[in-house]
Amino acid sequence: MPQVPSVNGAALRGPGPIDIALTVNGNAVSARVPPRRTLLDTLRESLGLTGSKRVCDEGTCGACTVIVDDRPVYSCMTLAVACEGKRVETIEGLAKDGELHPVQRAFVDADAFQCGFCTPGQIMSIVALLRATPAPSEADVRRAVAGNLCRCGAYPNIVAAGVSAGRRRK
Amino acid sequence: MNAFSYARPTALADALRRLRSGAVALAGGTDLLGLMKDGLVRPDTLVDLTGIEGLRGWSRERGKGLRIGALTPLIELEGNPQLGQLMPILREALRDAATVQLRTMGTVGGNLLQRNRCWYFRDEGTPCWLKGGTRCFAVDGENRYHAIIGARECVMVSPSDLVPALVAYDAEISLASSRGRRHMKLADLFVAPHGRERREHALRPGELITEIRIPEAALARKGTYQKAMDRKAWSFALVSVAAAARIERGVARDVRVVLGGIAPIPWRVAAAEKGLEGSELDEAACADAAERVLAGATPLRDNGYKLTLARELVRRALRSLVAA
Amino acid sequence: MPRVVKSREEFEGEVYESLVLVEGRDLPLLDGGERTEIGHERRRVDGTARVTGRARYTQDVYLPAMLFVRVLRSPYPRARVRRIDTKKAEALAGVRGVLHRFNAPKAAFRGEDTIFREEVRFVGDEVAAVAADDEDTAAEALRLIEVDYELLPHVVDLEEAIGDVAPRLETDGNVAEASTHKRGDVRKAMKEADAVVEATYRTSTQIHNSLETHGAVASWDGEVLTVFESTQHVFGVRQGLKMALKLPFSKIRVVCDYMGGGFGSKGGVGKYSIIASLFAMELGRPARCILTRDEENLAAGNRSATLQQIRIAGKGREITAIEHTSWANVGQGKWVANPTGPTNTLYDVANVSSKSYKVVTNAGALSAFRAPGYVEGTFALECAVDELAERLGIDPIALRRKHAGSPKDPLSGKRYSDKHLLECYRIGAEEIGWRRRRNGGMRGSAPHRHRGLGMATQIWGGGGGPPAYATVHLNPDGTVVLTAGTQDIGTGTRTVLAQICADELGVDLADVHVRIGDTENPYGPISAGSVTLASVGPAVRIAARDAREQLLGAAAGVLETPAGELRIDGGVVVSKGARTPLSEILGKVENNTVIGKGARHPNDPELSQRTFGAHFAEVEVDLRTGEITVEHIVAVHDIGRIVNPLTARSQVEGGVLQALGFALTEERFVDRATGRVMNGNLENYKVPTVKDVPTKITVKFVDRPDRRANNLGVKGLGEPPIIPTAAAIANAVANATGARIRHAPLTRARVLDALAVAEARS
Known part of the structure; x- marks a missing residue:
């Protein structure tokens, strides 16, 4: 459906597919999705970035956590169209030139996952934490991932990984 | 979610005009998208308020109290050190509210207007009284999370962590619609559903909260x-x-x-x-x-x-x- | 030539005898000396894939032109589907197909011949399915299907279903006797006892909530059906698809590359797998049917709620008799997990009588949930043992010690292959500081906060057995491909199998590539019942040994040195005075491939392979708010040799935390009037968060190879750590407060109620 410009105000877009422009992991990308499509589904289905997981799809588990403008958000409760003009970062953007990000490395070293399904979300939450708090305490890490459920119970190792990733970066 | 159109105005007046014609306001989306996914809200049009300048942030003028823009993210109230000095209860109330992600996404205005969490209300398949049905299912059903006082036809409870803190500081709110502005005590925003009032908030159609104020005293x-x-x-x-x-x-x-x-x-x-x-x-x-x-x-x-x-x-x- | 022998394996509390094909001889027990890989902490070999988002889970499979399937589920707990009108749904743009009971082909599923039943029997039962170009369209289409239901009387609650006034869901009633056990003379022992404790325990329904929901992506190329499925058993799914679709095995391939948790619930084919396959085959496009979180909580299994009555008698300083009756709400399940298992086998008590009943209701079917039955039963039994100890005025560990040291399984009379339970008690008591324990508890961090200590024991299987196979082949560059039909459900299977292979073969861990999760591979058992390592590991070792011997033969030829003078170490063939990299030797023979194969040999049928352990808990209870804080859990396990202490510790911590949910917060609520699950989501079904983790978790292993179990001396660890935690916590709470809470989870409401009762009594 074409965009309907309003007489004097913001354009009304949709309800059919519209073209949206996003910045994901530093790259300008575009997708054609209806306004109802969440950022999570857009990442996974339109952009092939399946690292962010769909677990509850209603903002209650954290497996879809991505970073938008340096802050952690649930991508399942965010409309893709509302992210135009913002910087979106996902798990796929962390490793550079085949080098794991310090948080990713800390997760492997500390065995901070079992099935691994919550892992991308946990890692994104801690990456966001480290930007604001470069050397977090255990309590800081716990607060940062209190919104990321892990059903395998890797929590003790997740906390250890978060603290050690902070130390490593210093 | 049903299919809807979307607009992201930059001017409040633009947003209010759309709201007057039945559009639904979107701020952080942490409650609204949940309601939409549950099929409880099926809007034709969403008006994304986050592009509107001037409704975000807070200020304090000595003698005039504290003003908080309705679109201020909760995380700002929780984390801002000056605000922490001025009104430490905000941080205390928000620390255990939801999660970092939800406090990052959620706004103050949205928090005040969040719908209740009663699981019968949230279940599209249960035609409860608040949704226009004939009875409350919780009163004889699964009610460990429900009201113990002050309830009438509906036994849902007020869910916000922020609201009790703000009410304890005599907060007032400003509301705007395409018809104009009005002000009220925050406490008066909340309605115990009863009789013909099958709602939780005394908001009029097309109205938005624009600001929260804490009196100097x-x-x-x-x-x-x-x-x-x-x-x-x-x-x-x-x-x-x-x-x-x-x-x-x-x-x-x-x-x-x-x-x-x-x-x-x-x-x-x-x-x-x-x-x-x-x-x-x-x-x-x-x-x-x-x-x-x-x-x-x-x-x-x-x-x-x-x-x-x-x-x-x-x-x-x-x-x-x-x-x- | 393979020969057929009898084997005896335990699986989730039941013993099975089977015929096993055996070839050659099993290897002798791995020697006790220092190994290069086995026994060492190793990072997961698939760690990088998992932390980069590259690991491909079923949910991540998007195929070209794929259809999205959504399922319409019954909103009623019991009803007859009289008519379905799909006209409006089919008219919606993007909808490609609708299946329901009037048009779906017959397909066998769990003893029935259809996946869409005429009489739907729980809220969430499958009524119809829609395939569409995208998921939103499929979801919209569900709202347009009109179904005419004839409502029928229902019952969802366990105790209501047992009662006289409940509707009868089966012709012979709602309650069926599932198993009984009797030994000795319970009545006489009760009469002669010094003390008899009689108590009723309850456990609530726990839902797995694996983070990856159940689901399948099916693709049909006109010849072969390929199904990507999040499963604990690719071969089980293949078997289910064969039954449902009447295709030969050769035309079905099931793949599970990575999976996001299962905890017992993903043991075989699901209706979603069949529905996706039917659409794929009918419409010629790949079809994806992945459950939503709500659906997961309605229709993907659960741990049965139980009602358990225990009478336990003591005389002097011993337990003289136990009588245990259990009723379990299996919903629409066709089997029942046995909560009386621990009562029958854990303690050497002379007089035991137990009965286990299955109760059907109009709720979603149970499925195995990590130590099914044993978690529920151990909660009741181990609380009761503590209650008896208190009545007899003796220390709870002292009472247990009397009955925990027996080298024989009291149920079968067979000797255990190995057992160090008393050692677990000793280590655990030391680690938790049991000496501090006082009747009436200890002072907490404030006057209204009390501390207490408690413990409980676990028994489980985990001995594994055949059939399980592996092959090891060597690439010309010296890298190794290990292939097995098992799957890694998050336990670290890839990693420990790679360690065993590298260790036995003498190569670097990094050079072993593990291929699992595919029915194209040699058969592997279900990843459940804690059997994976003990079943597949010994086969991997034999395959690696076979490859090594062939390799040495090849090296002998290439190096013109007798094989007996060669050994392989760190990817290098070592001969007198020379070191030749494997790649050099294999490079010479190029594509003449060395393929080693291994099969699991049978267990000794005269022995009973079991795992043992004990958990200790220190808790603090706020007497005014009923809040329980778990300060310390000590978990001690006797599971034979530890292959990877790092991943083993993680698995124990995980079990403890899942048990913590069962003990304190997790509970499904079903509205009795409407049969609807009120908390089928992660908001109100409360799994533990990071902040619920105990201040400290100490994990200890006895770590002695079980010399009579298998060629590695290993046993399983998946289930043991979830079994005793809840009882240990409840016992600690009782010690702290004097209030006995006999219903798990121990919510604030239950704690406050019990405290009020205890106060009124004192």
């Missing part, structure tokens, strides 16, 4: 927020208590005790607060106040424990106001 109060959850994080309050008072030479003035999670509205009993005026908030006075706040409570089959919890939290909150 209230900023002199000492406050505390206590919350009981059924796990150690990420739960709505089973019971929460915001207590605030100005402590003058060891006695309490302008005492406020506001409970969340036990009634359809933030629960306040003026007589109990008056009874504490001039008190040293000793054990006996606090215990007595707790009894008065909860007088007339009528627990349901599974939520009697809330009464015990509420009494204890009121006592603890009040006592902590005079603790060293």
